[in-house]
Amino acid sequence: MKSNTFFALALALLFPIFSQAQLPGFTNDQHTRADSLRGTLTPLRSCYDVNYYHLDVKVDIPNRAIAGSNLIQFTATEDFEKLQFDLFDDLKIDYIQYHGEKLPYKREFNAVFVAFPKTIKKGSLDAFQVFYSGRPRQANRAPWDGGFDWKIDSQGKPWVATACQGLGASAWWPNKDHQSDEVDSMLISVAVPSALMNISNGRLRSTEKLKGGYTKYNWFVANPINNYNVALNIGDYVNLKDSYTGEKGVLDIDYYVLRENKDRAFNHLSKNTKDVLQALEHWFGPYPWYEDGYKLVETSHLGMEHQSAIAYGNKYMNGYLGRDGSGTGYGNKWDFIIIHESGHEWFGNNITAKDLADMWIHESFTNYSESLFIEYFYGKQAAQDYLYGNRKGILNDRPLYGIPNVNKSGSGDMYLKGGVLMNQVRTIINDDRKWSAILRGLNTKFYHKTVDYKDIVGYITAASGIDFNPIFEQYVRFKTLPTLEVYFDQEGKIYGRWNAEATNFTMPIAIQNTNGSYEMVTITNKYRPLGISGLTKNSFKIDEQNFYVGLLIQDFQYPKK
Known part of the structure; x- marks a missing residue:
């Protein structure tokens, strides 16, 4: 286990990353007449x-x-x-x-x-x-x-x-x-x-x-x-012009940079911009604002997803001001602000939450878009490593869902935990073509529209054929992780259940069998046999990289409750 000092330092370095575009007062559950x-x-x-x-x-x-x-x-x-x-x-x-x-x-x-x-x-x-x-x-x-x-x-x-x-x-x-x-x-x-x-x-x-x-x-x-x-x-801006041929034709691109940076800006901005447009059009569908163009505008602050005029202040550096919060090295291969804020053109600007309580929709999918960018250029394993590395910044302090009707968003975990959740949803669906169709389908179904929690969860449930309601309820509306409680009886049979706050919580999870491969087992909130033989208390293993859960392996006896 890492020391508390190291952990505190890691959080301090990560905080700006998962707080990017963080909303004022998001930790305060109190609200006033003005908020209403x-x-x-x-x-x-x-x-x-x-x-x-x-x-x-x-x-x-x-x-x-x-x-x-x-x-x-x-x-x-x-x-x-x-x-x-x-x-x-x-x-x-x-x-x-x-x-x-x-x-x-x-x-x-x-x-x-x-x-x-x-x-x-x-x-x-x-x-x-x-x-x-x-x-x-x-x-x-x-x-x-x-x-x-x-x-x-x-x-x-x-x-x-x-x-x-x-x-x-x-x-x-x-x-x-x-x-x-x-x-x-x-x-x-x-x-x-x-x-x-x-x-x-x-x-x-x-x-x-x-x-x-x-x-x-x-x-x-x-x-x-x-x-x-x-x-x-x-x-005192200088306009540098560029273009990209994408799914809807030629997209006009403009970079507005300070005059003092005109000689060093173009190559950095052009490479990162075209890479992200190529990757995210692949995953999400056409850039949503061809009619309005795409702009990066240099600002003294770090960045914001201003539609078709993204604020950029990452000082022409890869990573987040040169840092990679995941610790994998992949975060330093691209400019964090360009990739993250451009991701918001699809989730946040194209698909917009009706209420600030649902800002987790914007940030969860956009954080996840970072890993999709990595996957497009460096492979799926690299993307999963990146998401797993980001977990150290998750606090599990409050629900991702905020307080509706009073202008209050949820926990800053909507970034890193939200991205991890999307990867977990994909793993449960276990069909990458279907998952890609869902991501593009969301941007088609809700093109230039406002949405809420039920819209997003309902669409994913219908398109996947899997009831994701209890899963999203637990991860978005509660702060704690579901815990997989496992025990072995005297004959070596394995039983398991989920301990979770969500109503009738049910979720499949990948468990490693004796051949070293993973089997997807659906588990409810009641103890049931897991149906995998030959495992022991010491050899029991779940797919920790793709499932963000608690795990409790209990003594060799049947719990009374």
């Missing part, structure tokens, strides 16, 4: 479906302030006279305009309640515009806390980015800040000092020279996008 207002889809929020945003802001870098507006176009899903949108209360609402009139409103914490002069009828298309200003929340440790990241590059020039996963997009712009409602398309207009550029999601439509030495950059997103992915990145 943001996390609950009340009738004042479900009464309208957002179709289009035009976010139009000017960034005052010296004063760390913003001012502008957001046009919110929507379809009424019910008759209503009042609705809620969201904007953090440290930002001022200058006024709200509706058909030339200013609307009355009330604020409670970060929620804004707007009253309309008439009933908005179900099915009608309408819009209002929110004008606002102020100093948005500063991110002191982006991306793990949220807000604006105000930095200076090595040449003394401003270098600014946003990152707001978990905290909420309403920390810097007014919107319906709930993951269940992704806007269909969006125009992002950002005015910055003319010596700098702004890079946002989607494709650059135009630039406009403004008075006072400012230039406005207009970026259009043609596909649905979740709010926390909307980003601005301001800096």
Whole structure:
């Protein structure tokens, strides 16, 4: 057993890796009225479906302030006279305009309640515009806390980015800040000092020279996008162009790097980007945003999965800032941030959890995508070694599933434990072609859609023909591992059962027979003969690399209970 000192050091090194894009306050089970207002889809929020945003802001870098507006176009899903949108209360609402009139409103914490002069009828298309200003929340440790990241590059020039996963997009712009409602398309207009550029999601439509030495950059997103992915990145950028021929044709690729890094950036970014697109299209299907292109944008923070404009801050190094948390060496063969954040383009951006409680869907599959990348280039055993090596960072401190309707995600184990769980599901299915079809099928079935726990587990269960409900219940909704309890009777017969919290927990597991090969044996929560002869207490062995479970081999007697 490793010493406690070594274990603590290992966790300290691993923590940034499995905390990448970690959500603020994820360890806190307490919630407030403000959390409920943001996390609950009340009738004042479900009464309208957002179709289009035009976010139009000017960034005052010296004063760390913003001012502008957001046009919110929507379809009424019910008759209503009042609705809620969201904007953090440290930002001022200058006024709200509706058909030339200013609307009355009330604020409670970060929620804004707007009253309309008439009933908005179900099915009608309408819009209002929110004008606002102020100093948005500063991110002191982006991306793990949220807000604006105000930095200076090595040449003394401003270098600014946003990152707001978990905290909420309403920390810097007014919107319906709930993951269940992704806007269909969006125009992002950002005015910055003319010596700098702004890079946002989607494709650059135009630039406009403004008075006072400012230039406005207009970026259009043609596909649905979740709010926390909307980003601005301001800096002295140089654009390096690339392309990739993938499953849907030619994909435009752009790298926006600081001018000081233009000579060393292209080869590193191009190799890693094309490798990950090749591997993940193989496993998950076509990159989901061909219409909007693929971008990597250099940031001072480590990274974030901003859709079609991935924030990149790994300093052109392989591994995670040069480290491999798995200890296998495979993690240092590729750039962690490019691979992990690109994986989110499928799980997180294409398939988006409706509620923050289900963020395990984003992180579990995306952590698993790292091993799939390794498998594509280095083989299946290398991928399994990587996942097994990552286990030392798992804490089993809290469930992966968070608290619904109050803006609370689950344990940081959603990364490493989630990836291990996906490998275990694959092992149980025991058909790699079927498993590959399931991964691609998820991205087809839920293409550009929002999902919840039941959607994902239900799809895997139906597509595999195996009831995975008790397995996901135990690994996602409980913090502890199921324990395989085994005993031998006086005649040497082996009996086993699962000790687990999940209702009627049943799961197959691979047990090594006397020939050295593994047999898959389905075990329930009741003691039953395992049906493998010739094993002893000392020779009993399970497939520890592919099954993450507890094991208790008991004395040679029948337990009374």
